[in-house]
Amino acid sequence: MAQRVPVCDAAGGSKRTSRVRVAVRLRPYMEKQDDKGEGPCVRGLGSQSLEIINWRNSTETLQYQFDAFYGEQTTQQEVFMTSVKPILPHLLNGQNASVFAYGPTGAGKTHTMLGSQEQPGVIPRAVKEVFHLVRAREKDADDWDYTIGMSYLEIYNEKVLDLLSPNTQDLPIREDKDRNILIPGLTHMPLSSLSDFQTHFIPASLNRTTASTKLNHRSSRSHAILLIKVVKSQRIPPHRQQTGKLYLVDLAGSEDNRRTGNQGLRLKESGAINLSLFTLSKVVDSLNTGGGRVPYRDSKLTRLLQDSLGGSAHSVMITNIAPEYKYYFDTFTALNFAAKSKLIVNRPFVRETVSSTAEVHKTGKRPRQEQGCGAA
Ligand code: ADP
Ligand code: MG
Numbered sequence: 001m002a003q004r005v006p007v008c009d010a011a012g013g014s015k016r017t018s019r020v021r022v023a024v025r026l027r028p029y030m031e032k033q034d035d036k037g038e039g040p041c042v043r044g045l046g047s048q049s050l051e052i053i054n055w056r057n058s059t060e061t062l063q064y065q066f067d068a069f070y071g072e073q074t075t076q077q078e079v080f081m082t083s084v085k086p087i088l089p090h091l092l093n094g095q096n097a098s099v100f101a102y103g104p105t106g107a108g109k110t111h112t113m114l115g116s117q118e119q120p121g122v123i124p125r126a127v128k129e130v131f132h133l134v135r136a137r138e139k140d141a142d143d144w145d146y147t148i149g150m151s152y153l154e155i156y157n158e159k160v161l162d163l164l165s166p167n168t169q170d171l172p173i174r175e176d177k178d179r180n181i182l183i184p185g186l187t188h189m190p191l192s193s194l195s196d197f198q199t200h201f202i203p204a205s206l207n208r209t210t211a212s213t214k215l216n217h218r219s220s221r222s223h224a225i226l227l228i229k230v231v232k233s234q235r236i237p238p239h240r241q242q243t244g245k246l247y248l249v250d251l252a253g254s255e256d257n258r259r260t261g262n263q264g265l266r267l268k269e270s271g272a273i274n275l276s277l278f279t280l281s282k283v284v285d286s287l288n289t290g291g292g293r294v295p296y297r298d299s300k301l302t303r304l305l306q307d308s309l310g311g312s313a314h315s316v317m318i319t320n321i322a323p324e325y326k327y328y329f330d331t332f333t334a335l336n337f338a339a340k341s342k343l344i345v346n347r348p349f350v351r352e353t354v355s356s357t358a359e360v361h362k363t364g365k366r367p368r369q370e371q372g373c374g375a376a
Contacts, residue, residue, distance in 0.1 A: 020315040022338050023068040023083050026323055027108035033324040040323035042331060044071040064335050076115050080125040087314040088129050091230045092137060094242030096313040103320035104330035105220040105253030112318055113250045123226060123248050127197050130228055144232040149190045152204050155300050156222035162187050163204045173303050181307045223301055224250040247308050255330045276301040281337050
């Protein structure tokens, strides 16, 4: 779970802040991804560290440390229990959370987020847990009513597309006076049970996969974003309302498309993917160092995640990597991105639509710390 450290905010007060938890997951070695039979070039060192061979000098390895390292034996259950489950209770207190899968195409992002029937991933497990938490609260008979709902969208070529209503056009991203990010016109589906979720989500996610084979693997070239919203409403005056948002994001592949010689539409897509992932890394870095403007507005992805990454949210990034040599440079880039983002400072705060005290939304500042990513 995100670690909290006291820091001084801009006004000089001491606030509790939460960092983004950064986990790295190495998928099992696959012989068919290794034409030259070179074996793996990455291996785990422990529950928080790994090493990758140094291509400049093969007698050296580069070692990285993260909040968690998940080796190839790690189960879906273990990933969920240690990286995702602990942040979910915050949703019932009006706070936001986000879970991202980052990494090159073929490294296991969709396996981690969606999984399969036999090995369900973060998404089905998290939704099940949210229902479980809400039911438990309802049993406690507190003074609040809870509702759960979902939206499902895709950012493709810097366009925001509704996956629950596939024929709609690019949707706008707006911010309200309380700094909540909204997408007017996006389908919001109320959910009464887990099976209700499956009814809406499975066909929409299959749609996306089918479209992907027709459109040059579109699924690896767009960001798929599932939003689960928990709204709690007070039964008695003053009828306060709090919303907690959970973003579950299967990011576009982080591979450097310029190297693969893409042209035309593919090149345009590459530009959009590079822009949003590059901005994501700048946002993460800027939150990390606490210095200067956080460039949320520079891409649709970061704009959308503005209220759920950094100032207000409990975030987890799962960087997926593959062990074969053909992924080496993409793995290296992904690890460097992950190592930087290890130090994002988040500060949770409670969102309330009826509240006398205006919420302060500032980024906690803290000196930058260097990451252990040098040669061993
Ligand atoms: P991505 O979404 O990053 O492109 P996928 O999730 O589609 O990658 O994974 C690529 C392949 O590797 C798939 O066949 C997937 O089932 C398999 N795979 C990925 N991660 C694991 C894992 N941890 N254990 C077993 N198989 C995995
Ligand atoms: Mg995928």
